Amino acid sequence: MTTPSGLRTMLSGLLGAALLLSTLAFAQKVEPTPENLSKGQAIYKKHCQMCHGVNGVGDGPAGKRLNPKPYNLTDKEKMAGETDEHLFKNITKGKGPMPAFQRKLKEPERWMVLHYVRTFSK
Ligand code: HEC
Structure with a gap:
């Protein structure tokens, strides 16, 4: 069973990954x-x-x-x-x-x- 705090950690991990991906998408300016x-x-x-x-x-x-x-x-x-x-x-x-x-x-x-x-x- 995932505890509420475990869920929060997981969600913030996902959010972090999404942020990283969107930064990479805009980082193609050379x-x-x-x-x-x-x-x-x-x-x-x-x-x-x-x-x-x-x-x-x-x-x-x-x-x-x-x-x-x-x-x-x-x-x-x-x-x-x-x-x-x-x-x-x-x-x-x-x-x-x-x-x-x-x-x-x-x-x-x-x-x-x-x-x-x-x-x-x-
Ligand atoms: C088929 C002909 C054609 C090709 C191929 C073409 N252009 Fe253009 N370009 C135009 C025309 C026509 C305009 C003016 C559009 C308007 O004012 O509505 C224009 C406008 C522009 C503008 C000004 C945009 C603005 O904000 O007003 C830039 C910058 C530009 N072209 C760069 C390029 C680059 C870089 C390429 C190649 C990757 C390219 N063009 C290929 C015809 C072309």
Whole structure:
């Protein structure tokens, strides 16, 4: 028979495990190290460049006929005004004609490519 205090211990153990798991789920944000930036660049070339262009101005061949146009990632004022979390969410879920990357890219990869596109406005 489980005593009430044994039950409490068990429950707090479960709660602890749940907390740990949710922390891990959010701990996938990677830092913009040179290695991660170069991985981000490779991801950009493969998944983003056709719309956003080689230099991020939004002139990629697949972006020309889109409405609205692909975001100009070199726009310093706009980019500085957007938080990482906001941009990450739109890369994850998609926005307008931009597809979602939730399934195509793993979470750390989405952070890598976000860090890379930030270099266009630096
Ligand atoms: C099919 C073309 C297309 C592809 C591929 C694409 N984008 Fe976009 N992207 C767009 C368009 C169009 C918008 C503007 C959407 C709008 O304003 O409603 C946009 C907007 C954005 C924005 C601004 C979001 C905001 O908060 O306003 C970012 C950042 C971005 N794209 C990054 C990326 C990255 C990183 C990739 C590759 C992983 C990518 N895009 C791939 C077309 C594309």
